Amino acid sequence: MRLSARTVTGLRALVALARSGNGGLTLSALAERSGAPAAYLAKLVAPLKAAGLVGSTRGFRGGVSLAAPPSRIAAGRVLDALEGPLLEREPAAGSGDPAVEALRAGLEGAMRAWLEGVTLEDLAARPGLDDWTI
Secondary structure (H helix, E strand, O other): OOOOHHHHHHHHHHHHHHHOOOOOEOHHHHHHHHOOOHHHHHHHHHHHHHOOOEEEEOOOOOEEEEOOOHHHOEHHHHHHHHHOOOOOOOOOOOOOOHHHHHHHHHHHHHHHHHHHHOEHHHHHHOOOHHHOOO
């Protein structure tokens, strides 16, 4: 499974928010901590907000904050918000074979279960996203 640059950037931003404590961060502070341009992060806020993962406030003291404690935000929810479904819901191209479909369904179930067990708190406790292994 490959994660898009959009999803990796979104995860880095959410991990930066998790590491920042209870308060939110301005987009410029979040950009500095996550290593992504503020303009790009601004585009990611909308789908994350729509998924109920972040909140945002406009104005002088505005910024972005997590909508729930990091221990209650599963990585699977982040991937759903930024990537869409993990695997195609329709049968594998040209297979029509029940054994292949069972394998596909099993893979999706295993990935989903693992991703729902990993939270932003877990990711924030690691030194970096690049060294995460199963």
